[in-house]
Amino acid sequence: MGGSKTSVVLLSMVLFSGTSSDAHSLSYKFTIDPQPRDDQPWCEVQGEVDQKVFLSYDCGTAKIKYMSPLGEEVKSMNAWETQTVTLRDTGDLLQEQMPDVTPEKLIKVGSGPLTLQARMTCWREDNGHTNASWEFGFNGHLCLLFDSENGHWTVVHPGGRRMKEKWENDRAVTDFFKKVSMGDYRAWLQAFLVCWEKMLKTSASLTMGPSTVQPKTPAIKHITWILPVVLTSFTITVFLG
Secondary structure (H helix, E strand, C coil): CHHHHHHHHHHHHHHHHCCCCCCEEEEEEEEECCCCCCCCCCEEEEEEECCEEEEEEECCCCCEEECCHHHHHHCCCCCHHHHHHHHHHHHHHHHHHHHHHCCHHHHHHCCCCCCEEEEEEEEECCCCCEEEEEEEEECCEEEEEEECCCCCEEECCHHHHHHHHHHCCCHHHHHHHHHHHHHHHHHHHHHHHHHHHHHHHHHHHHHCCCCCCCCCCCCCCCCCCCCHHHHHHHHHHHHHC
């Protein structure tokens, strides 16, 4: 059991550790607020490619804010209309499921509005294999991990136990998370990378003068993580971020 938990935590770290300049990732972070203020969305989605934010999406109003040149490129892609539908469907599912998976202690003890966060991450490894995982939590606290490839659920905080019990016994929910992350998002990642890698090459060529020779800086910072404790802490930090 301990080995399984460690492997899932380490798996979720592959994306963020930046082990290679050839590793690329697509991530969508959902924030569900069941009691939003008048000027706040009930579901907000933040999209990232290689940990760089490129858009923000409001599930309720379907309004999109493009946060980078990549975002401007994405809106002209044929796949984008399909993506907005999938993002909205995911937001609807999380909102529907939230009352049944929220721990009673959080409802009673929690101060302020209770929000549910979910982060879907799809990444391409050096060998070309694409993998995906989900992270779930409340009020910024990481509680549960889901490995989309093998279907394993891992509780990393007591607040995720009720969620795990509910979802691992719900075939429809599990299949939805697997299908979306291993199917739709994986295809989007491939499409995004065509634009993203082209932009990176253009940026690199513009920053290098004709008379200056300088090494190329990788898109992702190389970091070697040694201790599992540091790995786990970094996972939680990224989720909170």
